[in-house]
Amino acid sequence: xxxxxxxxxxxxxxxxxxxxxxxxxxxxxxxxxxxxxxxxxxxxxxxxxxxxxxxxxxxxxxxxxxxxxxxxxxxxxxxxxxxxxxxxxxxxxxxxxxxxxxxxxxxxxxxxxxxxxxxxxxxx
Amino acid sequence: xxxxxxxxxxxxxxxxxxxxxxxxxxxxxxxxxxxxxxxxxxxxxxxxxxxxxxxxxxxxxxxxxxxxxxxxxxxxxxxxxxxxxxxxxxxxxxxxxxxxxxxxxxxxxxxxxxxxxxxxxxxxxxxxxxxxxxxxxxxxxxxxxxxxxxxxxxxxxxxxxxxxxxxxxxxxxxxxxxxxxxxxxxxxxxxxxxxxxxxxxxxxxxxxxxxxxxxxxxxxxxxxxxxxxxxxxxxxxxxxxxxxxxxxxxxxxxxxxxxxxxxxxxxxxxxxxxxxxxxxxxxxxxxxxxxxxxxxxxxxxxxxxxxxxxxxxxxxxxxxxxxxxxxxxxxxxxxxxxxxxxxxxxxxxxxxxxxxxxxxxxxxxxxxxxxxxxxxxxxxxxxxxxxxxxxxxxxxxxxxxxxxxxxxxxxxxxxxxxxxxxxxxxxxxxxxxxxxxxxxxxxxxxxxxxxxxxxxxx
Numbered sequence: 306x307x308x309x310x311x312x313x314x315x316x317x318x319x320x321x322x323x324x325x326x327x328x329x330x331x332x333x334x335x336x337x338x339x340x341x342x343x344x345x346x347x348x349x350x351x352x353x354x355x356x357x358x359x360x361x362x363x364x365x366x367x368x369x370x371x372x373x374x375x376x377x378x379x380x381x382x383x384x385x386x387x388x389x390x391x392x393x394x395x396x397x398x399x400x401x402x403x404x405x406x407x408x409x410x411x412x413x414x415x416x417x418x419x420x421x422x423x424x425x426x427x428x429x
Numbered sequence: 430x431x432x433x434x435x436x437x438x439x440x441x442x443x444x445x446x447x448x449x450x451x452x453x454x455x456x457x458x459x460x461x462x463x464x465x466x467x468x469x470x471x472x473x474x475x476x477x478x479x480x481x482x483x484x485x486x487x488x489x490x491x492x493x494x495x496x497x498x499x500x501x502x503x504x505x506x507x508x509x510x511x512x513x514x515x516x517x518x519x520x521x522x523x524x525x526x527x528x529x530x531x532x533x534x535x536x537x538x539x540x541x542x543x544x545x546x547x548x549x550x551x552x553x554x555x556x557x558x559x560x561x562x563x564x565x566x567x568x569x570x571x572x573x574x575x576x577x578x579x580x581x582x583x584x585x586x587x588x589x590x591x592x593x594x595x596x597x598x599x600x601x602x603x604x605x606x607x608x609x610x611x612x613x614x615x616x617x618x619x620x621x622x623x624x625x626x627x628x629x630x631x632x633x634x635x636x637x638x639x640x641x642x643x644x645x646x647x648x649x650x651x652x653x654x655x656x657x658x659x660x661x662x663x664x665x666x667x668x669x670x671x672x673x674x675x676x677x678x679x680x681x682x683x684x685x686x687x688x689x690x691x692x693x694x695x696x697x698x699x700x701x702x703x704x705x706x707x708x709x710x711x712x713x714x715x716x717x718x719x720x721x722x723x724x725x726x727x728x729x730x731x732x733x734x735x736x737x738x739x740x741x742x743x744x745x746x747x748x749x750x751x752x753x754x755x756x757x758x759x760x761x762x763x764x765x766x767x768x769x770x771x772x773x774x775x776x777x778x779x780x781x782x783x784x785x786x787x788x789x790x791x792x793x794x795x796x797x798x799x800x801x802x803x804x805x806x807x808x809x810x811x812x813x814x815x816x817x818x819x820x821x822x823x824x825x826x827x828x829x830x831x832x833x834x835x836x837x838x839x840x841x842x843x844x845x846x847x848x849x850x851x852x853x854x855x856x857x858x859x860x861x862x863x864x865x866x867x868x869x870x871x872x873x874x875x876x877x878x879x880x881x882x883x884x885x886x887x
Contacts, residue, residue, distance in 0.1 A: 383569070385487035385488070385569075386481070386484055386487055388483070389478060389479050389480030389484060391478070394817075402817075
């Protein structure tokens with residue numbers, strides 16, 4: 306199917322506006338994600354039209370700002386390695402060791418609806 | 430409640446006179462207040478969630494780095510402290526991190542797959558040191574190779590957290606000018622010196638069931654401390670023994686029977702004979718005085734440190750007594766407010782494989798000055814993957830530090846910079862030496878009890 310975009314940009318891989326590059330691996334643990342999230346290199350011929358919002362493919366998967374904040378917490382080396390622990394356990398460890406992790410993280414975790422495991426869980 | 434033992438007055442007449450227990454002359458055993466501090470070493474509450482050892486290394490680095498950061502201003506007040514990534518060439522500063530020692534001869538699991546197979550065996554049993562060993566310091570930002578002659582690789586192992594004073598060279602190494610170890614931890618002052626002698630007996634490496642152990646030696650030891658041997662003077666001394674500690678390797682299971690086949694019932698009873706024999710002897714002790722038994726590398730307990738207490742079902746006779754206590758390895762307890770800390774030897778034996786020292790006492794002293802019981806865990810010593818703590822970190826300096834299953838008896842008294850003093854004891858293997866160690870709580874002095882069964886021909 307021909308791409309819906311009218312300019313040449315549709316043929317080339319485009320950088321996401323937020324600067325985060327797309328992940329080369331399909332997350333295997335997420336079973337409820339539809340195939341439209343599969344990344345491609347170069348041609349976006351297989352992209353469903355709905356993905357191409359504002360003229361660029363939306364490759365952010367389904368995570369929002371709170372997940373972004375939690376991922377930054379995962380990657381912050383000051384709180385130690387994130388693999389093998391739930392985010393809640395890691396936050397509590399950080400608090401117990403006197404590292405003063407921001408309370409916002411705990412609030413997001415307690416609110417529910419977010420991934421309890423770190424971003425590498427199931428991928429490495 | 431400790432049980433009382435009354436020693437009878439023996440009759441000197443050859444006729445069979447019944448033994449009378451004269452209540453006025455009966456000797457009472459001394460008692461000491463005991464409290465166990467093994468909670469840190471219990472792992473029942475831990476759950477394994479697939480974590481790796483990076484978590485325990487992080488906990489260790491964080492704990493010790495916070496500690497070292499507080500000590501550095503007192504020792505080197507004018508030097509800046511920075512992380513490894515912040516190092517600048519030529520700038521003198523202090524960095525804190527975990528040591529890693531590259532060892533050429535350390536057995537690597539990949540050696541099995543190496544194409545060149547030389548005639549020398551892949552694993553040498555004793556010491557893996559080599560003159561080419563070098564040290565690297567690592568923190569959560571990066572790692573840097575260490576150079577200079579101040580830090581000798583032969584005295585250090587992977588897993589110690591230290592602060593180093595030095596500067597980066599143009600080769601990209603860190604030239605070490607001085608090492609700051611944590612030093613002996615703070616010690617709770619000993620209570621007022623009591624005037625009475627109270628003894629604690631340590632024994633290790635009983636190896637009941639092995640071909641080298643002589644059951645008569647252990648029976649002699651049991652008879653002596655329970656007061657069934659000797660005259661009144663001897664019994665008087667035995668009555669001052671307040672505690673008995675068995676520091677690991679108490680039995681030797683005939684492993685030859687475990688070859689993967691189903692065990693015949695005859696073999697099944699052979700397998701459990703050593704533990705039954707040990708239980709009989711421990712029951713005699715438990716009936717008389719409080720007893721602590723720790724697991725060792727060859728005992729039926731878990732392999733990785735901290736080893737969990739031997740199960741009570743192994744000791745049906747002795748566990749009926751409340752004087753019988755099965756403890757973890759490492760074991761920490763207090764007797765009359767004197768703090769004891771000890772292991773069954775794995776921590777120091779592992780240090781001996783990867784570093785060198787004058788004697789085992791020096792290894793023990795090093796672990797205290799590094800404030801870590803087993804720095805080689807989890808690198809070369811099996812260890813549980815803790816996530817939020819490192820139970821081997823020594824927070825409070827013990828007054829007595831013992832290590833079991835050693836080749837010979839050695840003891841020393843070391844002093845710290847803040848008035849701490851520690852009695853270090855290497856407990857020899859009883860099955861080969863027949864030696865038990867006796868510690869006097871009044872002055873922390875040690876002597877040995879030696880048992881032998883050779884007939885001296887005149």
